[in-house]
Amino acid sequence: MKRDLLFADGLAKLINGIGTEARNGAGMKIVIAGAARSGTTALYYALKQSLPRNYAHKFEPRSYAPKTAEGGVLAKIIINSVERIEDFDCFDKRIYLIRDPRDAMVSGVLYRIYNAREPVDPGALDHFQRGIEQKQRDPGSISLVELQARLAPLLGIDAPAQSNRQTGRKDFGARHPDYFVYKYEDLIAGRFGELERYLGIDITFNGNVDAKHQRVARAKKAGGWRDWFTPGDVEYYRPALQDFIRKYGYDPDWTLNPNPRIAAEHSTLYVERLLEEGRAARRKDKSGLRARFKAWRHSLRRS
16 A cells, blocks of 8 residues: 555656656757847747756857757747758747837837948948937937938948848748747737747746847837837838738737827937947957957868
8 A cells, every 4th residue: 555655656746747847848949030129039038047957048040950969949040140941940849029010120220230330431320320319309300211221321231121121021920830929019018828838838037138138128118119100101111011010910000109209218329329339249259259260260261
């Protein structure tokens, strides 16, 4: 009798242990895919904090090759930067993180100054920053399209490429229906229920990210585009974005805020901070270990 009780107790502990292991996501491979400025960094850290510590973490890899006897993996990729999305077909759980493209458009025109190409043209930079200052003072006086046109020379791109990225955003979900769709708006509101059920884990996120990635955070809210867009922006972007908005259940109403307000910390001050951080990162790349390592690898290829 006692032996039977001990056996039953041991079996129960084994079953509970297996259940706990599954609930903690032990051994899974999880990839988060999204367009730039869709919140992938925040979701990456939310899952990083919720998964076992022995997980391998891959932040924006351009490719992936599985390793023998590899355990749990958490990766986050930008869909327009990865070389082969098919590399991640072997992952157990694949998440497509989306965001209202109108908010993503605003976020992108501000954040991308971080990637300004060196040497930065002082005239082009002044033209862009004066546009941001004007937008902050009088939101209706300058369009987002104009700000993107001013930003483009600093990045070495053509302004129309911005809207082409939004088209790519729509196409990804159609090409990859096996990805679980999760919204940025649910992430910032702490609505993890559906994602938890998909992953089979409990998600606990305190909002903290590593210092090197804190720059990505700005307003952390949805719907701010109504303060940033002008009627001209609505006319320009609605044809390109409306299908995506309807498909994923975003508000199809394009009504703008009649009394728009833009905070300096979410516009001019944010751009200034990103500009300085980008410059510091590029200086570090040129003089640091990373640059010497790249030069060493390049010399090996040439020899």
